[in-house]
Amino acid sequence: MKLPPLWSGVLIARYKRFLADIRLDDGRVITAHCPNTGSMRAVNVPGCRVWVSWHDNPKRRLAWTWELIELPDGAMASIHTGRANALVQEALEAGTLLPFEPPWTLQREVRTGDSRLDFCLTPEEGAPVWLEVKQVTLKEAGSGYFPDSVSTRGRRHLETLMALRAAGDRAVLVFLVAHDGIDDVRPAAHLDLAYARTFQAACEAGVEVMMLACDITPEQVTACRYRRLY
Incomplete structure (x- = not known):
């Protein structure tokens, strides 16, 4: 970008x-x-x-x-959280980083249940893929963490992803790492224990967790490194 x-x-x-x-x-x-x-x-x-x-x-x-x-x-x-979704969308449309095989139709800010999730990919065949994007900038003791404070909204999004997975859809949490010194991401149990417990339950329920890291300069921010975490 x-x-x-x-x-x-x-x-x-x-x-x-x-x-x-x-x-x-x-x-x-x-x-x-x-x-x-x-x-x-x-x-x-x-x-x-x-x-x-x-x-x-x-x-x-x-x-x-x-x-x-x-x-x-x-x-x-x-620190511009408004750019996170655009970076993920660039990666999705490029088809070179995130593991979602085209063709599919992309919808943004889709309401489902009590939440609004960032993306829904609808393939020509098969179940929809739901993605929720969270920007990560917190680095402590060498690791990246999310959230950086108590996040009731973040926990609600995890619960929505679990419900969609239980219904047979594919549900994905994408950590957009907007800090070029972070190489992995963990739930911040020391800041929001309830979120960390819900995160663990979501992983056990089949919600996928992916990390998309960026190179950052004053000229551009480039999503360039993908890693599946769970």
């Missing part, structure tokens, strides 16, 4: 979930939109180099959007 032109600076602070103060390299201090509603544990690090995009839409409250951060260990992370 090609990124829009980016400006670099240093993170001063992220606050009120959606706001981040950043000092650009030219000395200006700006307030940027933070497109990430999570805790951003381990990627909200004041003093680190960050990159922002600029938008001239007059309807936007803030013209700047926080896109990337370079962490103290040199790893790059994309």
Whole structure:
């Protein structure tokens, strides 16, 4: 995925979930939109180099959007959760990374039961394939973890995937790893034990878990490494 032109600076602070103060390299201090509603544990690090995009839409409250951060260990992370589904869709349509044989029809944001899942692939023959995408940026003790805080919504999505699998459909959880220093992903039992227990139940019920990792530069984010976890 090609990124829009980016400006670099240093993170001063992220606050009120959606706001981040950043000092650009030219000395200006700006307030940027933070497109990430999570805790951003381990990627909200004041003093680190960050990159922002600029938008001239007059309807936007803030013209700047926080896109990337370079962490103290040199790893790059994309904090823009809105790009995760687009990266997975690129990989699906390329047909070179994720193991879903075409032809199929792709639907996005499909409601089923009490949830809305990110993708449904309907093949010409066989059962539908349901995919839910979760962006991962939390790295602790050398491993990647999800979620980075208690996630009732994430647990509900797992329960929906289990119900679909029980009905005979294929159900898949895709961890989109938007941190180029993460090589594996585990449920974060130390942050959300209920999610970790539901994750284990989902795996035992036949829900597939896949990891799609990215290379990240200020020019582009490229989904390039696939690994099946469960």
